[in-house]
Amino acid sequence: MIIDETVVEMGNADTPINQPSFKNTLSAGDKSTLALAFFMAELAKDPHKAETIVVFDDPFNSQDHYRRTCTITEIRRCGIGVEQAVVMSHDRHFLREIWDLPLPPEHRKALELVAVGKRDTVIAPWNIENDTESDDAANRRMLNAYHAKREGEPRDVIQKIRPVIETHIRRIAPVEMERRQR
């Protein structure tokens, strides 16, 4: 592999520390991405792939945005070809991106670990869409619910009106909004 015009050998456990190798040259993100790539390549050749359950444990760890986006694409591709794919992560927003991939609803499930007391944990259904929506989406949902069904506490609803309008103006006329805020 060539990094910044320097040839870097893969190396092994016996490679001296003063000699460039994957061990002392790649960043944590590089190593994580490379490991995932090797795993994906191996899986692609596995004749039992269709009967395999694949577990990704925090695959986005130390990855930059571009790599995360590629990882999401690869996880989706993998999920189509295997029996089941499980993705575990602390990064709820990237889990949401995986959730939003065009999969049939009956083919996906979001679960979370919920602490019970001081020592126990249970696995419970996770309302990922509510948990990961933006403030604006949550505010709009509240206004729509009040408009359609008069749901919600009026004093809470009224607090959402201005933020929703401000976000809207910021979106469609950012220059004007910025000028007004100076």
Add this chain to the structure above:
Amino acid sequence: MLGRNRDVEQVPQALKEAYDDIDDINTYTRQYMHGDPNYIQGKRLSSDELAGFVEKTLLIVGR
């Protein structure tokens, strides 16, 4: 929230046309935007009036 400036070219026409409604909404909501929650609790609030302003807001921002 947003002052009047109908001459600013960068402002989309739809927003310019909504200025009067935004002003109304601004005036209405201002009385309930207060740092002290007890102040808000003490204010009278008509649910019908609120529903009208919510509808006006949704017409501006889209549903």
